[in-house]
Amino acid sequence: MDIGIVGLGLIGGCLGLDFKALGHRVYGVARRSETCTQALSRQMVDTASSDFAALRPCEVVFICTPIATLVPVVADLAQVLAPGTIVTDVGSVKAAVVDKATRHWPQFVGGHPMSGKSEAGLEAAEPGIFRDRPYVITPLPQTDPTAIKTVEQLAQQLGSQLYRCSPAAHDRAVAWISHLPVMVSASLISAALQEPDPAVLTLAQQLASSGFRDTSRVGGGNPELGLMMAQYNRDAVLRSLRQYQQAIATTLTQIEAQDWPALSQQLQAAHQARPHFVPD
Numbered sequence: 001m002d003i004g005i006v007g008l009g010l011i012g013g014c015l016g017l018d019f020k021a022l023g024h025r026v027y028g029v030a031r032r033s034e035t036c037t038q039a040l041s042r043q044m045v046d047t048a049s050s051d052f053a054a055l056r057p058c059e060v061v062f063i064c065t066p067i068a069t070l071v072p073v074v075a076d077l078a079q080v081l082a083p084g085t086i087v088t089d090v091g092s093v094k095a096a097v098v099d100k101a102t103r104h105w106p107q108f109v110g111g112h113p114m115s116g117k118s119e120a121g122l123e124a125a126e127p128g129i130f131r132d133r134p135y136v137i138t139p140l141p142q143t144d145p146t147a148i149k150t151v152e153q154l155a156q157q158l159g160s161q162l163y164r165c166s167p168a169a170h171d172r173a174v175a176w177i178s179h180l181p182v183m184v185s186a187s188l189i190s191a192a193l194q195e196p197d198p199a200v201l202t203l204a205q206q207l208a209s210s211g212f213r214d215t216s217r218v219g220g221g222n223p224e225l226g227l228m229m230a231q232y233n234r235d236a237v238l239r240s241l242r243q244y245q246q247a248i249a250t251t252l253t254q255i256e257a258q259d260w261p262a263l264s265q266q267l268q269a270a271h272q273a274r275p276h277f278v279p280d
Contacts, residue, residue: 001024001025001059001060001154002024002025002027002057002058002059002060003019003024003025003026003027003058003059003060003061003062003154004026004027004028004029004055004058004060004061004062005026005027005028005029005045005061005062005064006029006052006055006061006062006063006064006065006073006077007029007030007063007064007065008028008029008030008035008036008038008039008044008045008048008064008122009064009120009121009122009125010116010119010120010121010122010124010125011064011090011113011115011116012028012030012062012064012122012125013039013042013044013122013124013125014115014125014126014127014129014130015062015064015090015130015158016028016039016044016045016125017042017043017044017125017126017127018127018128018130018158019154020043020044020045020046021127022157025046026044026045026046026047027045027046027047027048027049027054027055027057027058028040028044028045028047028048028049029048029049029050029051029052029054029055030048030050031050032050033050035048035122036048036049036050038122038123039122042122042125044122044125052076052077052079052080053080055077055080055081055085056080056081056082057082058081058085059085059086059150060085060086060087060088060150060151060154061077061081061085061086061087061088062088062089062090062111063077063087063088063089063090063091064089064090066224066225066228067091067092067093067096067097067228067229067231067232068228068231068232070089070091070097070101071097071100071101071104074087074089074100074101074104074105074108075104077105078104078105081105084107085107086107086108086109086147086150086151087101087105087107087108087109088108088109088110088111088151089101089108089110089111089112090111090112090113091110091112092112092174092178092179092225092229092233093171093174093228093229093232093233094110094112094138094167094168094170094171095167095168095170095171095233096232096233097110097167097232098110098138098139098140098167099140099167102140102142102143106142106144107144107147108143108147109137109139109143109147109148109151110137110138110139110140110167110170111135111136111137111138111151111155112135112136112138112170112174113130113133113134113135113136113155113158113160114133114134114135114136114174114178115129115130115133115160116129120222128159130155130158130159130160131158131159131160132159132160132161133160133161134160134161134163135155135158135160135161135162135163136163136164136165136170137151137152137155137162137163137164137165138164138165138166138167138170139164140167148164152164171233171236172236172239174233174236175233175236175237175239175240176240177277178229179229179230179233179236179237179240180237180240180241180244181218181219182218182219182221182225182226182229183219183226183230183237183241184219184244185215185216185217185218185219185220186219186220186226187219188215188216188219189216189219189220192204192212250266251263251266254266
């Protein structure tokens with residue numbers, strides 16, 4: 001199959017490596033000629049260009065650009081792609097994208113491979129990051145079933161675990177397990193920086209170990225991505241933040257009142273619930 005990839009960053013590069021290994025012909029598009037050269041030298045793509053028209057032979061095109069540019073890219077692609085070409089994306093927000101993108105290109109299928117790394121950019125790309133990870137397809141009622149099936153088959157070839165839901169359900173779910181953790185994690189770092197004693201702050205930085213590393217990792221990630229999560233999934237992020245605020249207030253009240261049985265019960269409930277989100 002001839003597959004196009006717009007945006008040769010981490011995810012685009014990983015898709016290119018995997019699809020080429022599967023025997024597909026991969027056409028890459030990137031803004032910078034240096035990125036095109038690097039993708040070719042690493043054998044992530046068969047051809048690379050800065051011109052969307054180079055994707056005209058493709059049967060499926062994956063858009064791997066930032067959330068803010070997804071719909072504009074679909075609009076630009078609509079001017080050059082062959083009729084019937086399937087277009088999909090990898091964005092972490094769907095409701096703000098899928099409907100608008102479908103208006104520009106009816107063969108659009110919303111998608112979200114939930115894989116990644118702490119590093120960003122083409123340099124960090126490696127094969128196999130999608131294997132055994134969720135890949136969510138978010139069609140609309142009018143989305144072409146054949147287009148959905150094609151994207152799902154490609155996701156399965158990557159070794160991903162396939163899920164299908166509405167764009168709205170996707171956004172509410174990822175607000176809890178992806179977008180809220182970024183906001184909470186960033187707030188943790190901000191709160192720690194408010195320690196008024198410089199010596200104590202320095203000591204805390206020196207002592208920080210696995211607990212702080214685990215809980216601060218996503219908050220210390222790509223600031224642009226975190227901002228776009230909040231901008232484009234605003235309602236769901238606000239909803240989850242308010243619920244989290246209530247949970248923090250409950251914990252604060254329990255500790256202030258020295259209500260250790262209630263706090264113990266809450267911690268025990270969290271201990272029992274975590275495996276339902278992150279199995280050991």
